[in-house]
Amino acid sequence: MADLPTKARVVIIGGGVVGCSVAYHLTKLGWDDVVLLERKQLTSGTTWHAAGLIAQLRATANMTKLAKYSQELYGALEEETGVATGFKRVGSITVALTEDRKEEIYRQAAMARAFGVEVEEISNERVQEMYPHLNLEGVVGAVYLPLDGQGDPANIALALAKGARQRGGIVKERVKVTEIAKDGRKVTGVDWVADDGSASGHIECDMVVNCGGMWGHEVGRMAGVNVPLHACEHFYIVSEPIEGLTQLPVLRVPDECAYYKEDAGKMMLGAFEPESKPWAMEGIPDSFEFDQLPEDFDHFEPILEDAINRMPMLAEAGIHTFFNGPESFTPDDAYHLGLAPEMDNVWVAAGFNSIGIQSAGGAGMALAEWMDTGQKPFDLGDVDISRMQPFQGNKKYLFERSKETLGLLYADHYPYRQKATARGVRRTPFHHHLKEQGAVFGELAGWERANWFAKEGQEREYQYTWKRQNWFENSAEEHRAVRENVGMYDMSSFGKIRVEGPDAEAFMNYIGGGDYTVANGKIVYTQFLNNRGGIEADVTVTRLTETSYLVVTPAATRLADQTWMMRNKGNFNVVITDVTPGEGVLAIMGPNARKVLEAVSPADFTNATNPFGTAQEIELGMGLARAHRVTYVGELGWEIYVSSDMAGHAFETLFDAGQEFGMKLCGMHMMDSCRIEKGFRHFGHDITCEDHVVDAGLGFAVKATKESDFIGKEAVIARKESGPKNRMLQFKLTDAEPLLFHNEPILRNGEYVGYLSSGNYGHTLGAAVGMGYVPCEGESAADVLGSTYEIDVCGVKVKAEASLKPMYDPKSERVKV
Known part of the structure; x- marks a missing residue:
């Protein structure tokens, strides 16, 4: 096949509708050395037998944006390429x-x-x-x-392929990629062979895109990346x-x-x-x-x-x-898009869960822009391949989970719905202790996490509804325990990443917006930013020694956050290591938290020795631990880090001592309802890579005045000077009955201006509480707060109070007592 080049900027593997879309959009951006290789014939995997349904509405704003783009693109493709796509808007x-x-x-x-x-x-x-x-x-x-709308799936793909060819792209059928050459964290090229065995060769390339569809898992393994689908x-x-x-x-x-x-x-x-x-x-x-x-x-x-x-x-x-016919499904029913975390030039667009036709146009556009600029065009967290955990590539896991995920497309999408299959893979050191005490578990990133605690005689399972679910009062009691007395909950699933080496301080000051030139034991809350000032990670960082820091991240983003650090490590002499499984973490939170800790440890927990934002090594029972005075629920409290070998002893010691004070075991639902009352942001919902840190109300956590340069510094300074374009507001419904989850529309003075990024019930505030951005360019804070607000709950407009400051404990006096 003399017409195949020996060098290319990118090789796309797979000629279904998604691979054709990526080729189309890259060539549209001016890439002229794009090669697409299809093992058999274009569309011959799953595209050819797709139903061709093209819906606009998806679960989030950005996924909807991509779906809308797809139907707009398909409406114009026929005129551009001359290939009849059969696209029609039928409703x-x-x-x-x-x-x-x-x-x-x-x-x-x-x-x-x-x-x-x-x-x-x-x-x-x-x-x-x-x-x-x-x-x-x-x-x-x-x-x-x-x-x-609806359309002809095969012809849509063929139209995209023709569009790519018209702009100089090479689209070659009956050429199978047999091997992918690698050098460290980069691929260097692909080996190919003709379907009839008549020719073979090697293409040197700068990057590879895995658009292998239901072969995506195997193609991923060739490239050294994890692409979980079945x-x-x-x-x-x-x-x-x-x-x-x-x-x-x-x-x-x-x-x-x-x-x-x-x-x-x-x-x-x-x-x-x-x-x-x-x-x-x-x-x-x-x-x-x-x-x-x-x-x-x-x-x-x-x-x-x-x-x-x-x-x-x-x-x-x-x-x-x-x-x-076969279709590929992922563990969470969201497709895989983006730069694979294991490699620095392997991209993925695969696993489209029977919505490949309606998604392909937008997915191809978003991935092409990301590849072209090196930055996500907007938040793609729902589908970013880095959300997948390494174990999720396990074939038995994928087999078991896929039995459920296909049906979940049309199942009731209840709030808090938990997956039923392939459970129990990752358990914290306290799992059996919590289970004995009535824990009802949810799953996140494979972790079994205690979400709420059942009472004696109560069924330990979710009973789903859009109203108050069967655990609502259980969680309310846990919430009140933390607000009024003391509660304990398991935070072991949160990511723990150690940064160590001679350049640890310099690296942290570059990767993060906070000031990490602090004393040992100091805890810094801050964000990792991109060049636009968008939030790539929301973390707490504890300085352990002169040359080591502990970065704590949300459970679901540990891999993404560690990958961000690795990709921006440059020449800094540091080692970045995931140590999440090595320590269990118990949070002791509430007005009586200090009394519980004083009952189990001789350490000094007073403000003089252990003020808010500091950590210290302590004796705990007969073992050792590290106490971090920090909170995500807005109360006096500590997160107790203990090595996994001593975790059982730590739990028993704290649990037994807590009985004297009426300490209650609590779950993740409590943590979320408390954090939203306090106005704490939830990464992935309230703050993402496209949300500017100043607009998010987190400018205080970014030290633009520190001497060292950091990623996003110029964007932070510029936005602090110009003022925010959007403001993150906290809303409380004036009616105590309706519930908020997320994505409910926000009306300002009767006009739709946005939607809630997160929602929960504020048991202390006495109504549902939501967070969301309101456009405000050129407006003062007083202008924004001077408006009237409503939240559209299932078509009913409910009045809401709005605030820029936390509605609960706005001065944070409770955490510092």
Whole structure:
């Protein structure tokens, strides 16, 4: 194959719709040495059999932005390339058969308005007008998105590929990548072989993009990166032609796990069944190309029975096609995008969980911009590949989790819903102690974490609803214990990263915005910033010795934060090590926290010796520990770090001593409700890489006046001079009944201006509390606070009080007593 170059700027592996989109967008940015290699034929993996549904609304603002971009792109592709994409805006309807589902879709509708998506709640009569074939029995609510569309998946991909070729990109079929050459943390090139064995070669390249689809896991391993995904069987049927059937909106009936699409006078019925069938545990056959899997009518039959009742004309129409094809699914139902943490020039766009067509345009655009500039164009935390933990590449784990994730696409998306499969992988040193005391566990990044504690005789499980769930009062009692007395909870899952070496102080002063030239034992709360002043990490840093620091990060972002530090290490002489499993951490929080610690340790916990923001080595019972005086709940308290070998003894010592003071075991739900009352930001929700640290109200934690340069310093100085463009406000509903979760729209003086980035119930404040940004360029704080605010909760506008200062203990007097 003489037409394949020996050098390229980038090699894209995989010619499905996502790989074609990445090639299209890179060439659009002016990259002229782009090579895409497809092992068989373009679209022959999963793209060719996709349903082609193109919806705009996703779970977050930025994912919605990407989905909207996709449908706008597909609308213009045909004119640009001459390839018919079949794209048409037919609209979509989602109907609810339960009150819980109605609340979910109405909350989604409110969220859509905040994200700028056209949407309306519609009556059953309107549904019937648009969908006369539908049996409305049991339908209690519906929403309509008029600009949603559908298209021809294969032709969309071929149009993207043609667009890339027109701008000089090379798109080559029947060329398989057999090996990826590496040098340290960089790939240097790929080996390839022609499908017929007639030729082979090597392409030297600056970077690789893994767009391998359901082969993405294996391609990742060749490149030395972890891409957790697993293929599952995905079923749909297509009817014989139905007389008189004309264009209809896409219809979703998630309570029956079904979607419907009219296509050329036929009706397609697809399913996302609750328990799916993982496929190819032993690997995908090398010959796989435009293949389908064996029919399994027994598996599909329950879906079809409901569908015949819901769409009676299907009972009369014959089945033209019964299709079973594989799709890849990730452990959390979000796709993988971005720079892989293990390597410095391997990019990933894979694992699209049956939404590849609607996501590919936006995902390709975002990844191309990231590759071109070296910075994320906006927050992509939902899909950033660095959120995946190393263990999640385990094949047995992926097999077990994938049984559930396909069905979760159409399951009720209740707040606080926990995954049921592949649990128990990561446990803290206190797990069995907490379990004995009634802990009900949730899972985050594989960690089993005590979220709340059941009372004697109470079922130790979540009972999901959009209203107050069965643990609401349990968590309220835990909340009150921390506010009024003392509580203890497990923080062992939080990431712990040691930075050690002769240049430790200089490196920390460069990577972080805080001032780390402090005494041993001093704790610094601060952020790691990007060049735009956006927040890449929200951390506490403790100086342990002259040459070592401990960086504590959120559990879910430990790998991402450590990777950020590694990539910005430059020539600093430091070693960066994950030590998370080495220490257990128990937080003792509340007005009586000092009394509990004095009962178990001879150390001095007074303000004179151990003021807020300092750490000290202590004796604890018969063992040793380190006490950090810091808090995420806004009360007097300490985080007790103890080596894993002494963790059991530490727990028993503290638990037994706490009984004298009525100390209560608490969970993560309590921690979140307390932190939101105090206005503490939650990384990934309230603060992200696109939120400027000054706008976030965290300018105090960034020392722009320190002598050393740090990443983002110029952006911080500029924004402090110009004033914020947005302000993070805390909101409290004036009605004590409604609940807030996140993404509820914010109305300022009757106009939609944003949405809540996080929400919870403030048990001390007596109402739901939310956090969110309000645009304020050129306005004073008084102007912003002088407005009237409402929060749209499921379509109902609820009045809210707004504050820039924490509504609970605004002067932080309680943490320093």
